[in-house]
Amino acid sequence: MESTGIIVAFWVLAAVTVAGALGVIVSRDLLHAIFFLILSFLGMAGLFITLSADFIAVAQVLIYAGAISVLLVFAVMLTPLVSRDNGNSLYVAPGALAGLGLAALVVFVAVDTEWAQLSGDALAARSFPDTVATIGDLLLGRYVLAFEVASILLLFALLGAIVLVHERRADAAAGAADTPANREEAA
Amino acid sequence: MSVELGHYMAVSGVIFGIGIVVALGKRNAVAVLMGVELMLNAVNLLLLAFARFGAAFADDAAALSGHVFVVFVLTVAAAEAAVVLAMAVLVYRRRETVELDRINLMRW
Amino acid sequence: MSSDVKSRPATPMLREILEQPTLLGGIRSTPLPVRLGLAVFALGFLVVNVAIGVLVVSGRLDGHWYDFRDLGNATAALRSWLDDRDLGPWLSYWVTALIGGVGILSFVGGVLLIGTWVERRLLAKFQIRRGPNRVGPFGLLQPLADALKLIQKEVLIPIGADRKLFFLPPILIFIPAMLGWGPVPWAPNMAYLDVNVGLLYVVAISSLAVLAIFIAGWSSNNHYALLGAMRTVAMMVSYEIPVSLSLLSVVLFTGSLQLSEIVAWQSTHNTWLAMILPFSLFTFFFSSTAEINRTPNDIAEAESEIVAGFHTEYSGMKAGLFLAVELGNALLVGALVSTFFLGGYSLFGLEEWIPPYLILFAKISAVYFLFVWLRGTLPRFRLDQLMGYAWKFLIPLSIAFVGISAVEASIFARVDAPGLIVLGAIGIVNVVLTFVLVRAWARVVGYEVPRGEDTRPTLTTAVGGLRAAQRLRVTP
Numbered sequence: 001m002e003s004t005g006i007i008v009a010f011w012v013l014a015a016v017t018v019a020g021a022l023g024v025i026v027s028r029d030l031l032h033a034i035f036f037l038i039l040s041f042l043g044m045a046g047l048f049i050t051l052s053a054d055f056i057a058v059a060q061v062l063i064y065a066g067a068i069s070v071l072l073v074f075a076v077m078l079t080p081l082v083s084r085d086n087g088n089s090l091y092v093a094p095g096a097l098a099g100l101g102l103a104a105l106v107v108f109v110a111v112d113t114e115w116a117q118l119s120g121d122a123l124a125a126r127s128f129p130d131t132v133a134t135i136g137d138l139l140l141g142r143y144v145l146a147f148e149v150a151s152i153l154l155l156f157a158l159l160g161a162i163v164l165v166h167e168r169r170a171d172a173a174a175g176a177a178d179t180p181a182n183r184e185e186a187a
Numbered sequence: 188m189s190v191e192l193g194h195y196m197a198v199s200g201v202i203f204g205i206g207i208v209v210a211l212g213k214r215n216a217v218a219v220l221m222g223v224e225l226m227l228n229a230v231n232l233l234l235l236a237f238a239r240f241g242a243a244f245a246d247d248a249a250a251l252s253g254h255v256f257v258v259f260v261l262t263v264a265a266a267e268a269a270v271v272l273a274m275a276v277l278v279y280r281r282r283e284t285v286e287l288d289r290i291n292l293m294r295w
Numbered sequence: 296m297s298s299d300v301k302s303r304p305a306t307p308m309l310r311e312i313l314e315q316p317t318l319l320g321g322i323r324s325t326p327l328p329v330r331l332g333l334a335v336f337a338l339g340f341l342v343v344n345v346a347i348g349v350l351v352v353s354g355r356l357d358g359h360w361y362d363f364r365d366l367g368n369a370t371a372a373l374r375s376w377l378d379d380r381d382l383g384p385w386l387s388y389w390v391t392a393l394i395g396g397v398g399i400l401s402f403v404g405g406v407l408l409i410g411t412w413v414e415r416r417l418l419a420k421f422q423i424r425r426g427p428n429r430v431g432p433f434g435l436l437q438p439l440a441d442a443l444k445l446i447q448k449e450v451l452i453p454i455g456a457d458r459k460l461f462f463l464p465p466i467l468i469f470i471p472a473m474l475g476w477g478p479v480p481w482a483p484n485m486a487y488l489d490v491n492v493g494l495l496y497v498v499a500i501s502s503l504a505v506l507a508i509f510i511a512g513w514s515s516n517n518h519y520a521l522l523g524a525m526r527t528v529a530m531m532v533s534y535e536i537p538v539s540l541s542l543l544s545v546v547l548f549t550g551s552l553q554l555s556e557i558v559a560w561q562s563t564h565n566t567w568l569a570m571i572l573p574f575s576l577f578t579f580f581f582s583s584t585a586e587i588n589r590t591p592n593d594i595a596e597a598e599s600e601i602v603a604g605f606h607t608e609y610s611g612m613k614a615g616l617f618l619a620v621e622l623g624n625a626l627l628v629g630a631l632v633s634t635f636f637l638g639g640y641s642l643f644g645l646e647e648w649i650p651p652y653l654i655l656f657a658k659i660s661a662v663y664f665l666f667v668w669l670r671g672t673l674p675r676f677r678l679d680q681l682m683g684y685a686w687k688f689l690i691p692l693s694i695a696f697v698g699i700s701a702v703e704a705s706i707f708a709r710v711d712a713p714g715l716i717v718l719g720a721i722g723i724v725n726v727v728l729t730f731v732l733v734r735a736w737a738r739v740v741g742y743e744v745p746r747g748e749d750t751r752p753t754l755t756t757a758v759g760g761l762r763a764a765q766r767l768r769v770t771p
Binding site: 006007106109154 | 189190191192193194195196197198199200201202203204205206207208209210211212213214215217218220221222224225228231232235236238239240241242243247248250251252254255257258259261262263264265266267268269270272273274275276277279286287
């Protein structure tokens with residue numbers, strides 16, 4: 001990590017990531033907050049690239065910036081009117097205290113400790129020439145059980161989401177019968 | 188001046204702290220989910236930084252275990268987002284709000 | 296000029312078409328010096344080509360900087376030359392990056408300029424019109440005139456718009472459209488960003504466009520724009536899955552996510568993946584038309600339903616940028632379809648003689664022509680039809696075909712026979728399976744056109760007023 005390009009890239013991307021995350025806190029509008037969050041995700045993907053994690057970086061863009069943010073946008077659009085503001089709750093003061101305290105602690109420890117880390121030639125040697133093949137081998141070799149469990153988790157999440165928002169016929173009929181217009185008509 | 192493990196850990200810690208602030212300090216359920224996603228992102232960054240810089244790994248495959256963990260975190264995050272957002276939509280249908288302060292059915 | 300035409304009242308347009316000279320007549324009517332000059336030019340062209348052919352066959356060109364078949368060689372030579380000069384490692388990096396970026400930008404920009412003209416002329420041919428033919432020769436300068444007109448127009452911002460977000464989308468939407476060209480290989484050494492996760496990169500980048508579209512629709516504060524944006528988001532979410540699944544089959548066969556590797560696989564096995572994976576090709580093509588809002592799937596900007604969809608409120612050059620990106624995306628999908636399924640820059644060994652980038656460009660043009668053909672021919676799908684088609688038809692069948700191609704790929708890796716025979720057998724099996732499975736599945740989930748019902752429109756006045764209308768509504 002000696003070359004100037006990497007250092008500049010790290011600082012710029014870190015600034016983008018942190019600025020996006022701060023934007024999530026300060027923006028008044030929930031959709032603006034989501035777009036700041038996407039900015040933060042993209043900066044994070046850039047940081048992953050500086051760590052030579054190309055596969056994870058692309059997966060980050062695909063899953064976070066492409067899928068989860070779209071889901072968030074969808075949730076905001078499906079819950080109209082009440083959900084547009086990004087107000088603070090009662091817990092904002094203790095939350096800010098806890099968050100700031102933890103961040104300060106981690107930053108202090110991270111900067112102050114002598115980590116057993118690679119540097120120089122050893123670091124340059126570990127540049128992961130073929131991440132995809134190795135990750136694939138690990139997923140279907142050493143971590144195959146976790147892989148299967150994750151697939152079952154995804155299946156259950158899919159089923160759970162469908163079951164949660166599925167409107168049964170009786171519910172829909174009851175809900176329809178309860179609208180003010182229907183009540184007036186019945187009267 | 189060079190970029191080292193400590194720098195990445197510092198960025199990760201800051202993002203995690205911001206995630207805590209968002210997750211605890213926002214009224215809206217969607218915003219709380221955003222805070223949780225930020226925290227998961229911070230953890231991902233930490234895992235990848237250790238995979239790149241950590242000195243205790245025997246070979247590349249051992250180091251890339253960090254990447255595999257990140258893949259699992261991404262999976263869990265995606266599943267969690269889907270379920271939480273489905274719950275938000277459901278709560279909105281029943282209560283016409285997704286503000287966590289107002290979802291207080293069980294206070295009696 | 297026949298008598299039945301003359302009996303009709305001839306419009307000026309019809310007369311113009313009838314009096315157009317045929318090709319032979321055109322040649323006969325050109326003056327002799329021009330004809331001689333053209334003949335000499337053609338002869339010279341032939342001689343130059345033969346000379347080039349001799350050079351290529353003798354192998355004197357291979358890998359030198361003047362190897363025009365692969366512009367990547369020239370760039371590599373320039374880089375090594377700069378490195379030899381010892382001007383610092385940054386210079387060669389920046390210079391080559393700049394060359395690649397400018398190359399892609401100038402190609403896309405040039406194609407965007409000519410592309411609108413091509414599309415309008417082709418559509419006009421489909422609809423038996425003339426198309427733009429006034430500005431410049433054959434109307435070639437029409438796109439420039441359009442751009443000038445759009446730039447002069449007033450930029451309107453709706454009062455209720457979210458002003459900060461309203462400015463972003465015309466710029467944001469350009470970024471994925473440009474970045475997507477990065478990993479496309481134009482020749483063996485001529486890919487700007489040949490990362491080893493190229494396929495995932497393309498899918499990830501293209502999923503970013505939905506955000507720009509959504510910001511556009513939401514910040515306009517307009518019902519139609521928001522409807523268009525919601526339609527886009529719903530469609531993108533649905534059609535990402537078939538796209539990924541169809542590309543998964545490609546990866547299973549080629550064993551690589553790198554685009555140049557995928558092309559190299561098809562080149563070494565002398566095959567196109569389109570022949571082996573016909574259903575994946577169809578899925579990718581159809582889903583891509585949904586993702587980039589082309590007819591027959593352009594419901595996000597269906598002008599007969601929701602004005603112009605997400606860019607209803609944009610005026611002037613901003614609307615022009617949206618239209619330009621739409622065209623650029625069609626070309627990008629053309630490049631991806633060619634790379635994944637049509638052999639990319641390779642053409643069964645012919646790429647040794649013809650510059651590979653010209654082959655790829657010809658394939659892109661062919662796919663683009665298919666897009667224009669569809670636009671000129673097919674009506675637009677309804678939103679619910681399109682979503683149901685993705686979820687009920689494409690996704691289950693795609694999953695089935697991923698399983699099938701996984702089995703076939705493992706057979707291909709294990710069987711010890713000439714690759715062409717195995718691949719041919721797999722291709723035949725897949726064509727038959729595609730036919731059978733599509734028929735069977737369509738019979739399960741498809742819906743028949745209801746028969747025996749009165750499909751003629753019945754006017755309420757014709758059957759007797761409001762009472763009759765209510766009666767009609769009761770008995771469906």
